[in-house]
Amino acid sequence: MTKKTDYLLGIIFAIATVIFIILFITNDIFFNWAFARHHNVLSWYIRPLFIIPIIFFAFKKSLTGVFVSIFALFTSMFWFPAPETSSPQVIEFLAYEMEYLKGIWTASKITMSLFVPIFFIALIIAAWKRNWKLLIGVVISAAVLKIVWSIVFSGEAGSSILKPAIIGLIVCIGGIYYYKKYLMKKQ
Numbered sequence: 001m002t003k004k005t006d007y008l009l010g011i012i013f014a015i016a017t018v019i020f021i022i023l024f025i026t027n028d029i030f031f032n033w034a035f036a037r038h039h040n041v042l043s044w045y046i047r048p049l050f051i052i053p054i055i056f057f058a059f060k061k062s063l064t065g066v067f068v069s070i071f072a073l074f075t076s077m078f079w080f081p082a083p084e085t086s087s088p089q090v091i092e093f094l095a096y097e098m099e100y101l102k103g104i105w106t107a108s109k110i111t112m113s114l115f116v117p118i119f120f121i122a123l124i125i126a127a128w129k130r131n132w133k134l135l136i137g138v139v140i141s142a143a144v145l146k147i148v149w150s151i152v153f154s155g156e157a158g159s160s161i162l163k164p165a166i167i168g169l170i171v172c173i174g175g176i177y178y179y180k181k182y183l184m185k186k187q
Contacts, residue, residue, distance in 0.1 A: 001064070010063025017071045025101060035098055037078040039086045041164065046076050048168025051123065051139065052175040058127030059179070066124060092157035093150065100153070115145060132180060136173065143169040 001009075023030055037043065050073035057065025086094075100109070119142045126135040147165050150158030 006062055006064045010067045013067035013071045017074055020074055034078040036082040037080055039094060040080040040083045042080045043077045044164040047073055051172045055127040058124045089157045089160040093154050093160045096154035139172050
């Protein structure tokens, strides 16, 4: 793929991600449909795994790969069918997330929400520049902040995110370690 094609497709998927987020936030029918499926905790386990292809494609300097992976991460919340039942903690935590997204956007909420794009930018830059320490630091910081945010703001229900977040973190660090080893062996 030429750099021009990669750039163009990357921009298309970046725009598609922004459109998805806007549609998700502004369309109540779509929002409720997606969150019904997000009660399926399989989506909680799969989402952190998309960090690995984001890193891989940033290493390869492929904007298409990076933005397809980000698009997949965001949309994966509704890939699985809505579960017949959910644990009370999952229901309570997702009710908090829904209220957070649909509630009034204060300066502190906007500031807090800016951590999401900052995370992606830091992750991509760290991988693009092959800064292993920064890369690991960004991944660990993101997982810790997600866990802390979940527990601090939604109470005990936030602990429902612990297992998927920790497993995702371990898999991501393992993937980074494996990829670094693979590159070093290749050299």
